[in-house]
Amino acid sequence: MGFNMLLPILFILAGAAAAAYPDDLRADFELAEFSDVSTNLDDPMYRLTDAVQPRTVNVHMDVYLEEARLDGIVQFDVEVIQSDLTQIVLHQKVERIRTVSILDGSGRPVNLRFPGPYSTNDTFEILLINLADPIPAGIYSITISYAARIHVNQYDRGFYRGHYYLNGQKRYYATTQFQPYYARTAFPCFDEPQFKSTFVISITRDSSLQPSYSNMAIAETIETSPGRIRETFHPTPTVSVYLIAFTVSDFIATELTSKSTRPFQIVSRPGVADQHVYASEIGVEITNQLDDYFGIEYYGMGLGNPMKNDHLAIPDFPAGAMENWGMVNYREAYLLYDKAHTNLNNKIFIATIVAHELTHKWFGNLVTCFWWSNLWLNESFASFFEYFITHMADPTLELEDQFVVDHVHSALSWDSGAGATPMNWTGVVNNPSISSHFSTTSYAKGASVLRMMEHFLGARPFRQGLRYYLRENAYGLGTPEDMYRALRRAAYEDITFSRMFPNQDIGEILDSWVQNAGSPVVNVNVNMDTGVISLKQERFLISGATPAPQLWHIPISWTHQGELNFQSTRPSFILSTESATIQGTPGHNWVLLNIAQSGLYRVNYDDHNWEMLASYLRNPSTRTNIHKLNRAQIVNDVLFFIRADKISLERAFDVLSFLEHETDYYVWNAAISQLGWIRNRFEHIPEAHQEFTEYMLGLLDNVVDHLGYEERASDSTSTILNRMQIMNLACNLGHSGCISDSLSKWQQFRANQTNLVPVNARRYVYCVGLREGNAQDYQFLFQQYQTSENAADMVVILRALGCTRDTESLNHYLGQTLTNDRIRFHDRTNAFAYALQGNTENLPTVLQFLYNNFEKIREEHGGEARFLVNINNVAGYLTNYTHITEFQSWGYRHQAQLGSALSNVDSVVNTALNNLRWGNNVVPKVYGIIISDNNSAAAVTTPFAIIFVALATLLFR
Numbered sequence: 001m002g003f004n005m006l007l008p009i010l011f012i013l014a015g016a017a018a019a020a021y022p023d024d025l026r027a028d029f030e031l032a033e034f035s036d037v038s039t040n041l042d043d044p045m046y047r048l049t050d051a052v053q054p055r056t057v058n059v060h061m062d063v064y065l066e067e068a069r070l071d072g073i074v075q076f077d078v079e080v081i082q083s084d085l086t087q088i089v090l091h092q093k094v095e096r097i098r099t100v101s102i103l104d105g106s107g108r109p110v111n112l113r114f115p116g117p118y119s120t121n122d123t124f125e126i127l128l129i130n131l132a133d134p135i136p137a138g139i140y141s142i143t144i145s146y147a148a149r150i151h152v153n154q155y156d157r158g159f160y161r162g163h164y165y166l167n168g169q170k171r172y173y174a175t176t177q178f179q180p181y182y183a184r185t186a187f188p189c190f191d192e193p194q195f196k197s198t199f200v201i202s203i204t205r206d207s208s209l210q211p212s213y214s215n216m217a218i219a220e221t222i223e224t225s226p227g228r229i230r231e232t233f234h235p236t237p238t239v240s241v242y243l244i245a246f247t248v249s250d251f252i253a254t255e256l257t258s259k260s261t262r263p264f265q266i267v268s269r270p271g272v273a274d275q276h277v278y279a280s281e282i283g284v285e286i287t288n289q290l291d292d293y294f295g296i297e298y299y300g301m302g303l304g305n306p307m308k309n310d311h312l313a314i315p316d317f318p319a320g321a322m323e324n325w326g327m328v329n330y331r332e333a334y335l336l337y338d339k340a341h342t343n344l345n346n347k348i349f350i351a352t353i354v355a356h357e358l359t360h361k362w363f364g365n366l367v368t369c370f371w372w373s374n375l376w377l378n379e380s381f382a383s384f385f386e387y388f389i390t391h392m393a394d395p396t397l398e399l400e401d402q403f404v405v406d407h408v409h410s411a412l413s414w415d416s417g418a419g420a421t422p423m424n425w426t427g428v429v430n431n432p433s434i435s436s437h438f439s440t441t442s443y444a445k446g447a448s449v450l451r452m453m454e455h456f457l458g459a460r461p462f463r464q465g466l467r468y469y470l471r472e473n474a475y476g477l478g479t480p481e482d483m484y485r486a487l488r489r490a491a492y493e494d495i496t497f498s499r500m501f502p503n504q505d506i507g508e509i510l511d512s513w514v515q516n517a518g519s520p521v522v523n524v525n526v527n528m529d530t531g532v533i534s535l536k537q538e539r540f541l542i543s544g545a546t547p548a549p550q551l552w553h554i555p556i557s558w559t560h561q562g563e564l565n566f567q568s569t570r571p572s573f574i575l576s577t578e579s580a581t582i583q584g585t586p587g588h589n590w591v592l593l594n595i596a597q598s599g600l601y602r603v604n605y606d607d608h609n610w611e612m613l614a615s616y617l618r619n620p621s622t623r624t625n626i627h628k629l630n631r632a633q634i635v636n637d638v639l640f641f642i643r644a645d646k647i648s649l650e651r652a653f654d655v656l657s658f659l660e661h662e663t664d665y666y667v668w669n670a671a672i673s674q675l676g677w678i679r680n681r682f683e684h685i686p687e688a689h690q691e692f693t694e695y696m697l698g699l700l701d702n703v704v705d706h707l708g709y710e711e712r713a714s715d716s717t718s719t720i721l722n723r724m725q726i727m728n729l730a731c732n733l734g735h736s737g738c739i740s741d742s743l744s745k746w747q748q749f750r751a752n753q754t755n756l757v758p759v760n761a762r763r764y765v766y767c768v769g770l771r772e773g774n775a776q777d778y779q780f781l782f783q784q785y786q787t788s789e790n791a792a793d794m795v796v797i798l799r800a801l802g803c804t805r806d807t808e809s810l811n812h813y814l815g816q817t818l819t820n821d822r823i824r825f826h827d828r829t830n831a832f833a834y835a836l837q838g839n840t841e842n843l844p845t846v847l848q849f850l851y852n853n854f855e856k857i858r859e860e861h862g863g864e865a866r867f868l869v870n871i872n873n874v875a876g877y878l879t880n881y882t883h884i885t886e887f888q889s890w891g892y893r894h895q896a897q898l899g900s901a902l903s904n905v906d907s908v909v910n911t912a913l914n915n916l917r918w919g920n921n922v923v924p925k926v927y928g929i930i931i932s933d934n935n936s937a938a939a940v941t942t943p944f945a946i947i948f949v950a951l952a953t954l955l956f957r
């Protein structure tokens with residue numbers, strides 16, 4: 001991701017945690033692919049003034065797909081607000097402006113300056129129209145004719161071309177990705193969210209293609225010349241230009257609903273229409289649920305024109321999905337479902353992304369954030385309802401609970417980095433800073449803050465507040481103040497809330513979370529003699545550094561061992577000062593804060609309280625009295641406290657020891673990536689690494705037995721997801737039962753291809769098959785990749801191909817990422833990461849591939865930003881000092897060709913060294929703890945201290 005260019009190394013350190021399993025997080029799919037290397041100067045010229053307001057925009061484009069170009073005419077009806085204007089400025093980044101003309105309100109030409117009627121400035125991506133004389137305020141019409149390229153790399157965004165094969169024949173299509181600032185590459189426009197206007201789009205295309213798609217339905221079709229057809233779409237309501245979209249293709253649509261007043265279409269390349277059904281069923285249900293929740297009908301938003309509800313599967317797509325008005329684009333893998341080939345994780349992904357994009361129709365499209373600095377006004381809500389509205393549409397998916405381990409935990413992880421930015425980020429002033437605000441801050445963190453507000457306010461008043469906000473700002477812009485006002489009103493009107501919190505201002509409370517960077521930890525000290533519970537808040541930093549003073553208004557909910565209550569998530573206290581006390585009941589009872597982790601904060605207890613929690617959790621007859629989401633919070637918090645050195649290692653492993661009995665999906669989900677992070681830090685000390693692996697396998701034994709290797713018809717969603725995550729981990733750690741079961745499934749498949757591997761087991765079964773197999777196994781699976789027609793399944797296969805241990809096969813695999821056009825740009829960098837993840841011993845081969853081909857990789861993986869993703873991905877895997885120095889000297893030998901990527905090389909080296917240092921510091925202690933816990937290994941007593949000294953002198957000379 002592009003963040004690395006803006007944020008310091010610490011971010012990468014924190015991010016490395018998630019990097020272990022990059023595609024597993026269902027959260028944050030839009031930002032995951034967002035990166036940008038273009039540079040605007042930080043300059044006020046970057047923003048347009050509001051002297052000129054577009055009211056209606058007509059865009060006509062004459063599109064030539066084969067030649068990847070278009071001729072366009074754009075005509076604006078504008079209102080000039082300022083009098084005596086001498087220059088009109090708007091955005092453009094097209095190939096060439098041909099002509100510019102202006103008429104006044106009565107149709108008379110307005111004279112432009114001569115010479116120099118207009119100029120363009122590529123730094124600010126603007127067109128400056130110079131008027132001969134100052135003009136009065138009023139209505140004007142501006143017409144611009146221009147030529148533009150259709151981009152051929154999806155990562156250039158804007159209007160871009162992709163391809164697919166139909167019966168072996170290559171077919172082109174072109175579609176758009178305008179958010180946040182690429183509309184200007186397709187036509188000159190006022191390219192900021194605050195400029196909302198109606199748009200009339202028309203497109204001329206070859207008659208050999210199918211009808212085009214845009215935001216609205218086609219109003220008129222005419223043949224303009226033999227072989228050329230023009231389609232004009234209905235006018236949009238008032239929208240921001242980043243929501244405009246069109247697709248020129250031979251894609252086909254299926255309409256799966258019977259109600260003509262509520263059309264719902266899935267659109268894709270021909271040949272995969274049988275994969276449309278699931279997205280359509282869940283999408284219709286989600287639309288209905290959102291209608292009810294918001295009290296504003298989706299199909300009523302057209303302001304008199306018929307609304308469409310189209311969802312398009314795009315083979316090449318730079319983001320995960322995009323909420324264009326009336327026409328959502330998705331990466332194919334996130335929309336098309338094939339029962340035989342799409343696993344449960346990907347199925348949930350489809351449901352939640354559809355929900356995310358549909359929520360944007362209200363939050364983002366109907367009411368738009370006034371500027372990208374407060375993108376959370378769009379994205380936090382989409383990320384919130386992504387889980388909760390899908391939960392209403394299909395409760396069996398258990399998304400209400402998954403929200404916590406997906407969004408809340410990733411928000412806390414992200415916020416633990418020193419580089420985390422606030423939800424209202426005033427640093428958003430130019431293109432790179434706009435891009436980098438499409439971050440966990442605006443998505444998962446904002447969504448987690450909203451969940452905290454909902455639990456504080458209550459579900460009904462929260463919904464009422466959102467309804468006020470939407471109603472009052474429909475077809476316009478929203479600001480944080482608008483949101484605070486709406487929630488205040490709802491809070492004021494709710495009797496329960498007003499009685500419980502007579503002096504609390506919900507707006508002020510929410511604002512503390514919007515303005516502060518990072519998230520807090522609440523440090524708790526329990527005096528069991530007096531019952532007094534002391535609380536102290538501070539920002540949590542993974543580096544363990546002392547944070548600058550910051551205050552949040554933290555809703556505190558809590559319970560204690562004497563009187564368990566995990567039902568009520570309503571806070572009973574707001575911690576608004578640095579420290580405070582609450583009066584509990586005296587007695588020898590543990591205390592626990594943050595019920596069901598409804599608040600966005602970690603909790604650290606005094607040692608004795610931790611000790612009591614640990615023994616309560618270790619007791620199989622009491623463990624499950626503690627809510628599963630609090631067990632998940634505890635393991636996640638403790639693992640982060642280990643990394644930040646905020647808990648003694650003895651106590652930390654004492655708490656974690658209950659995992660030995662734990663069988664719950666959520667608790668394990670909260671543990672896996674952090675345990676993996678610690679294990680990777682020991683990789684350069686083989687004996688400690690082996691010991692830690694044994695320790696993890698010891699924790700896993702029981703849950704592996706509990707789950708079993710075969711899926712049962714009665715399994716719940718979380719049981720299936722648990723089996724997926726546990727078996728994947730167990731097989732990777734070398735669990736013999738997992739490996740032999742996977743091998744047997746693999747061999748049955750190899751023997752007869754009709755014996756498909758169960759869809760939810762494919763990831764680890766394929767991987768084990770290749771890891772334990774040879775070049776023929778690799779070739780066999782590669783053939784599956786070549787013939788698969790389900791994009792999600794192809795990603796599963798692609799990941800597993802990286803598990804081969806055969807060097808020649810691995811080189812074939814890496815080579816394919818440069819040449820095989822079934823591997824889309826967006827999957828090529830993933831493939832590079834999968835090769836690193838596949839096996840520790842893959843690293844030298846992958847590095848050699850990078851050294852030999854880096855210029856080609858840069859080109860064939862989609863450009864500079866994608867290349868940087870590859871470089872950054874190396875950081876988590878460089879655990880051998882020889883490789884680190886080799887990598888660094890490669891960087892310096894090729895500085896000229898690497899350019900600014902050299903600074904990424906430096907960051908990677910720093911991160912790798914920090915990782916080694918962390919491991920060196922922690923290993924002796926951890927080793928002591930797990931050895932004394934594990935009698936069988938007690939014989940190993942290598943003097944590690946000697947190894948550390950040797951390493952340390954090597955590294956820090």
Ligand SMILES: *[C@@H]1O[C@H](CO)[C@@H](O)[C@H](O)[C@H]1NC(C)=O
Nearest residue numbers: 043045120121122123124125
């Ligand atoms: C754009 O405008 C700025 C400020 O006037 C000027 O410094 C810069 O040289 C211009 N850049 C181009 C490419 O015209």
Ligand SMILES: *[C@@H]1O[C@H](CO)[C@@H](O)[C@H](O)[C@H]1NC(C)=O
Nearest residue numbers: 374424425426479480481515
């Ligand atoms: C955003 O934060 C800055 C200060 O950090 C403040 O001046 C500004 O008013 C805030 N904007 C909004 C919309 O909350």
Ligand SMILES: *[C@@H]1O[C@H](CO)[C@@H](O)[C@H](O)[C@H]1NC(C)=O
Nearest residue numbers: 748750751752753754755756
């Ligand atoms: C593969 O299995 C199917 C179904 O069990 C069977 O019909 C087919 O004959 C088998 N093919 C081979 C080559 O054994």
Ligand SMILES: *[C@@H]1O[C@H](CO)[C@@H](O)[C@H](O)[C@H]1NC(C)=O
Nearest residue numbers: 684685686844880881882883
């Ligand atoms: C580090 O890499 C070098 C070169 O590939 C190899 O000889 C050495 O054994 C590796 N060291 C460890 C501890 O794996």
Ligand SMILES: [Zn+2]
Nearest residue numbers: 030356379382
């Ligand atoms: Zn979104």
